[in-house]
Amino acid sequence: MRIYWLEIKRVLKSRRSIILLLIALLMSAVMAWLPVTFEDINQYGEDGNKVAELNGLEAITYKKSLRSINNGEVTPERLKKALNTYQSAVSPYGEDSIYSGDFPVGLYMEKVFPVGSLLGRLPETFSDPKTGQATSLMNISPDKLDSFYEQTVQHLKYIMQMEQKEHPTAQEQALQKYTEVKTPFQLYAGYSRDAFDYIVLYIFLLVILCTAAATPTFSNEYQTGSDSILRCTKHGRSRLAIVKILAALTILAATFVICISMHLLISNLAFGPECMKTSMQMLFSVISLPAINLGQLQAVLAIGGLISLLATISFTLFLSAKCKDSISVILIAIVMCLLPIFTYSTGANWLSFILPSAGIGMQNSLLYQLTGFNYLHIGQMSFWTPCVILAAAVIEIPVFLLLAIRTYCKHQVA
Amino acid sequence: MELTTIHLSKQFKDKTAVDDVCLNLTPGVWGLLGANGAGKTTLMRMIADILKSSSGKILYDGKDIHTMGEEYRNIFGFLPQDFGFFQDFTVKDYLEYVAALKDVPVRETRKKIDGLLHTLTLSDVKNKKIIKLSGGMKRRVGIAQAMLNNPKILIMDEPTAGLDPGERVRFRNFISEFSHGRIVLISTHIVSDIEYIATQNAIMKAGKILDVGTTDELVKQVTGKVWTCLVPADKMPMYEMQLRIINQRSEGNNQVSIRYLADEAKTSDSVMAPPRLEDLYLWLFPQEEISEEGK
Structure with a gap:
């Protein structure tokens, strides 16, 4: 626990982390307010x-x-x-x-x-x-x-x-x-689809910012040489790797939760909280499959975004443990964040939905998959894409975290 | 207590950095001498268990250090040659962080840190960000972190680089005192830093250990090969071409006192001089060779 708190303190004292977190917080307010100005x-x-x-x-x-x-x-x-x-x-x-x-x-x-x-x-x-x-x-x-x-x-x-x-x-x-889906539908008019697009866009930007914040976790220590000292200490191997990962996940997940909560709070207060009782089918397609209202849809997007964020961060931490410099890590991590957008442009395919950041983007985003009818198939079996996105991310989180720990422990000082 | 390397080798793609090294380190200060590229840093990294050997093993009291893992690291302190810090940490924050990783109990941490900062004359800068410290101060912070857990084995790669003469003297005294009952291995180019405190020296060249012994034992190799004489200043260029001059000092009256290495006296007035460790180093590593190895 002592190392964990010291690591949290270390990350939060870093100027780079503070700047990224402040940008995320500022953008939560700005991006929640923008759809209001469109009205x-x-x-x-x-x-x-x-x-x-x-x-x-x-x-x-x-x-x-x-x-x-x-x-x-x-x-x-x-x-x-x-x-x-x-x-x-x-x-x-x-x-x-x-x-x-x-x-x-x-x-x-x-x-x-x-x-x-x-x-x-x-x-x-x-x-x-x-x-x-x-x-x-x-x-x-x-x-x-x-x-x-x-x-x-x-x-x-x-x-x-x-x-x-x-x-x-x-x-x-x-x-x-x-x-x-519950009928009759509920309608409490006032909420705009633009606001939902901005939730999706904000989650996308949050994931990019958090990815950037996670990139130096291991690679920066390799690059500066401070890793040579740390890995020679008693707890400098697997325990340090676990603590660094836990601290990064804690800070970034907390950032996400705080920022998205603030974003939704501003948006809902502006458009009216009663609008959240509206059935999803009354704002999006009438045949949208989820049996939820707008408030629940926001919650699903936030939780789905958090899961995608954790999967993306887990992958980034693995990259950080693997690569020897932060620039390579950030470049590969950002490309991986954007990859589902490009692969989806060629049509719905497995690759678009099993990548860690699959639920992040615009047309490939969890929101548009929830309102759509994309299914992926293996033989006679069919899988609805929102389920694929979330299931893949949930599986990838522990896989990439274990790989990150293993890679860090096996790292050799060049 | 002993730390033994058994036929230790490290092969990089096309270069053998460490070649079949067998060393038996016992308590005391060990000086590791060698030119750039001799393999000292690679050897130290393997002893620190942060670099895998291609073959051979390292035993601490008969136990493989790699298998010992945490147990070994608990009694180990390491100062690498090139190292960085967390830039936004103060000296105190950094040492607290490393102390936690070294499992130094919380109650002892502050006392230990204050003691080391005092010894290494860093008390005044303990709340300063490390990034703002001078090179010598950063090196001393590095030395402090290596000693936080009172290591039984302390490995320091070029610890005196960047230290001014006063700091080097304090460092020598501190290490000399600290080394009782511990194995301290120091690599340095500055031979004088270990000449008087090293109980044993190991000389490394092209990945191999050439010789091991006390300073007195080792310098015997160059007994009768160190000479001093006075030469006219205007003939210095000629002597520089012909002799391996290791030191020169102007004596006035257009005369220069030179100290040179040779199997026999090269001038009629040459006087045999008592050898020092630095003479041995320069005998074994002529300047041209050092430049070549460093490439």
């Missing part, structure tokens, strides 16, 4: 004239005040009522007028905007099964909404038949998983 809306008076151009928190508050009447359960009845409202308001002018700017602003703010979030998933749900093209809200019969939830299952079937044509096990698994 804007014009406020109109009763005469239809613009009275204010709202941005940021004011825009969020105003939008929520308009849409809050639809908060709660997304029942077929509420959907029908909202669709009727929408269609009766829009039919005299035509749907195109909304986008061309010819639609009366006052009517839009009174009838169309408030039901926007509630009806947002209908075009997808009733999309053309052959082409997958979304259906216009004007072309959906309100009577069909009695079987809205049955239609979502039907839509999932079509999608899985298209996406996983040759893999019936994957189709069955997806349908089975979707049965767990």
